[in-house]
Amino acid sequence: MPLFTVVVPSFGRPAYLSDAIKTIFQQTVRDFEVIVVDDASPEPVEVDDARVRVVRLPVNSGPAAARNHGVAMSDSQYVALLDDDDRWHPERLAMALAAFGRAPIAICGQSPTGIRRLEGFVHDVVLDGLTPNPGATALRRSAWVPMDESYRAAEDLAWWLDLSESFAVATVSAQGLFVREHDGVRRGYGADKRITSSLRLLEERRGYFDMHPRAASFRWKRIGLMHDKLGQRDQARSAYLRSIRIRPTLASLAHYGRTFRG
Template sequence: MPKVSVIIPTYNRNRFLRRAIESVLQQRYADFELIVVDDASSEPVQDIVRCFDDPRIRLIRHETNKGEAEARNTGILNASGEYIAFLDDDDEWLADKLALQVEKLETCPPKVGGIYTGYIVIDFSSGRELFTRIPFRKGDIYRDLLRRNVIAAPSTVLLRRVCFETAGLFDGSVYYGVDHDLFLRIAKHFHYDYLDVPLVKYHIHNGRMSDNPDIVVKGLNALSRRYARERGFLLNRTIMSDGYLDAGISYLAMNQRRKAGLMFLKSIRMNPFEWLSYYHLGISLIGDRHLHQLKRAKKRMLKRFSALP
């Protein structure tokens, strides 16, 4: 029985999947199984898996698309490892990732449910490294997670199986932020620790779920309803405001001005001090061109008044 079960959910991303699988097979730590869950892709995922010819890889296919949460849950329910790790199909691991996490987790008390790592954010189209995130919260981080997802990408975590037995599986009703919701539920029962080195490459590209404002808004609303009564959630209002602002900007880019305006209003209600929300609300109401005309008129007026004796 392998020590670690690695789960890669995938849906129509063969252009990324091969690289993700390679990064698992190149791990310095070798006592793992790799479960690839094909969430009813129209692309031939089995061709990608078959080319590796590695007995540690298993492919499980959904006959209908069930979504991110259920794809991960299928992997968990079919996993045999004591520890469970996730890798999104568009991310990749550095070679020491599993070895360092297993070594760390096995020295931690049972109260520590998981280890997460730093990660490098990369622009997929150019290959350029944009920035690096290093963890800074450990122990009882439930209140920190109420403020924002300090763990961030699920590709960074290694969790004990008992975490799922205690806190449950991923909840598909959350739509977006499903990993954040799970991390919160686990944090009610377990502590987290971290490795303060980047061991994951997190790729930014078009086609990510976070680029779909409808899904983002559903996720924000679901998290808000679920945790609104938690003490400390009000401290999360700035993060919620940023989420609605980002969704509004996405709607603007899609020329859906009414939806954009509603998002900017929600952003303002969450955080009245974010000037970008007001700025973009103006764009949604009167259009970008007219807003620039008003700004130029204001500059001319201020220049005229500054010249008065």
């Protein structure tokens, strides 16, 4: 039984995948297995390393289904996730081990500054800001909660709500994940799909958002930013106004002022 299982969902990004796997095998913690779940890529994923197990799904099912499939195949004490276009610091798994003494879910930083520190039971605050990237998350195998496979985007937001209902979190305030910014393949979860999924989450988890206005305001802000990214200024204004009406602050008014004036 390995100490860790590293699950890597992948779709049509062989060059990025190669870099991601390279950073896994640079870990200072060496006791792990790697499962790459090929989410029905146009060209089947091939990894020229006998230490990596590649499993191909018959139809493209999205990152939630790919991660669920990989975890279901795992046989380890801990599970760590890494997207195929991101990379890890060599100490990333060591960071997780350091945090497991405090909680069954371990988070590392995903940016060099402004690391969000989540500690203990965080269900009431987890959606008040950016949720930890799956690649910055490791957990005890016994704490795994399957992701909702009906979400093709924002699946991590729904997952964090479900996960945080039952399990505590510990954060290591060091960057263990490096998120790659690129314009490559993002099948099924571009900005338009993330908007749709965020609106669905607001509706399906209305009870939670009614009780947590800070989370609702932040989600509408994120929807506004995504509309802005798509050049949809009217929709962006509308989303920003929803955010301000839910939780009006001087900072939010200043932040959105330029958009409203434009």
